Amino acid sequence: MIRLEHISKTYSLAGKTVHALNDVSLQIHQGEVFGIIGRSGAGKSTLIRMLNLLEQPDSGQVWVQDQDITRFSGAQLRAFRQGVGMVFQHFNLLHSRTVLDNVCFPLRLAGIDRSQRQQRALEVLELVGLKDHANKYPRQLSGGQQQRVGIARALANRPQLLLCDEATSALDPETTQSILRLLREINQELGLTIVLITHGMDVIRSVCDRVAVIDAGKIVECGEVLDVFLHPHHPTTQSLLSESGVNADDWHALAEGVPGSVMRLSVRGVATTEPLISRITSQLGLNVSILQGAIGRIKTEPYGQLVVAVEGNEQAKAGLDALLTELNVQFEVLRP
Structure with a gap:
């Protein structure tokens, strides 16, 4: 227009x-x-x-x-x-x-x-x-x-x-x-x-x-x-x-001394109702610590974003990308 x-x-x-x-x-x-x-x-x-x-x-x-x-x-x-x-x-x-x-x-x-x-x-x-x-x-x-x-x-x-x-x-x-x-x-x-x-x-x-x-x-x-x-x-x-209260870098202080890699996970729509953390821990045997998180709505669409520390053996970590893709979760590695 x-x-x-x-x-x-x-x-x-x-x-x-x-x-x-x-x-x-x-x-x-x-x-x-x-x-x-x-x-x-x-x-x-x-x-x-x-x-x-x-x-x-x-x-x-x-x-x-x-x-x-x-x-x-x-x-x-x-x-x-x-x-x-x-x-x-x-x-x-x-x-x-x-x-x-x-x-x-x-x-x-x-x-x-x-x-x-x-x-x-x-x-x-x-x-x-x-x-x-x-x-x-x-x-x-x-x-x-x-x-x-x-x-x-x-x-x-x-x-x-x-x-x-x-x-x-x-x-x-x-x-x-x-x-x-x-x-x-x-x-x-x-x-x-x-x-x-x-x-x-x-x-x-x-x-x-x-x-x-x-x-x-x-x-x-x-x-x-x-x-x-x-x-x-x-x-x-x-x-x-x-x-407005959304600081994407607040996780740094909490991540000090926490073992494992750090990832940001983003979900939208119906994916926000999935038991994401429990799926990761139960299916892959990984330990997941939430460092920062928010769940809410933008206009009418629900969204969620978590910064997590993930700890476990390399074989289990190798399957994480595939599981997140299956669950329609966008992800990025913040600390390897």
């Missing part, structure tokens, strides 16, 4: 040239939830604003539905933007207008008559669970409810694409999870393509199908969330995971 080709963007700041984006190429598929993660100043906000041309690239092309939108201007660009919803970090609601009026606002700009826009506004308010609050004002709502109004407003024009610019950063953890659940439901029910930016790997893990990691204006890692989460390659990705 979306293809960015060699996008670059620079700014002049205090007499210096800042490369916000540097030769970025990226593809986002129809109907997926795509996450862009990076630290402050990495370029993620500039990148997401390229998708509706709130930022114009210095060079490169942005393709949406086989149209090069960097060529759009005037009425053509305004018509395109009506098909792109955007949800902001700080809600950006009109506080002097009711919830209903806030959601009607983009419909009024699109020239929809009053009765039709009110009907549509009530439909999307029901979708986000706020139909009973239609006549309230934003100040009468909680932060999570205000963000739901922002989402309803973004959906009012039946967009093909929903952009979320740090949509949960101003919310507490419980409210964040409720908003992420809502985004998952919207994606599933409407088949809507969602692109969100965040600095939190937990947000990516909860809602996204694929993720791009951006650092200093460049995409340094990109792929399915589960693959990136279980097998991070770039130091920036590893650091972001560590900050």
Whole structure:
């Protein structure tokens, strides 16, 4: 659905040239939830604003539905933007207008008559669970409810694409999870393509199908969330995971003085329910010590990752690779 080709963007700041984006190429598929993660100043906000041309690239092309939108201007660009919803970090609601009026606002700009826009506004308010609050004002709502109004407003024009610019950063953890659940439901029910930016790997893990990691204006890692989460390659990705409580190198201290080789075992889907350690010990007679481990879900798919020390005779160890392959376990040797 979306293809960015060699996008670059620079700014002049205090007499210096800042490369916000540097030769970025990226593809986002129809109907997926795509996450862009990076630290402050990495370029993620500039990148997401390229998708509706709130930022114009210095060079490169942005393709949406086989149209090069960097060529759009005037009425053509305004018509395109009506098909792109955007949800902001700080809600950006009109506080002097009711919830209903806030959601009607983009419909009024699109020239929809009053009765039709009110009907549509009530439909999307029901979708986000706020139909009973239609006549309230934003100040009468909680932060999570205000963000739901922002989402309803973004959906009012039946967009093909929903952009979320740090949509949960101003919310507490419980409210964040409720908003992420809502985004998952919207994606599933409407088949809507969602692109969100965040600095939190937990947000990516909860809602996204694929993720791009951006650092200093460049995409340094990109792929399915589960693959990136279980097998991070770039130091920036590893650091972001560590900050969210997933440190791939914690096993080193525990491995000191523990005999045997050290391996990292990764499983996904139904393989997480297999009695992995007991199979290894009973079938091969190996001693297995767990040095580090995590079991959880990424979006809806269960996963598990263990770092283990394996001790035993060489003949038994020789059969381990075959058994792990049979059990659909990915593995890597961390210490021979």
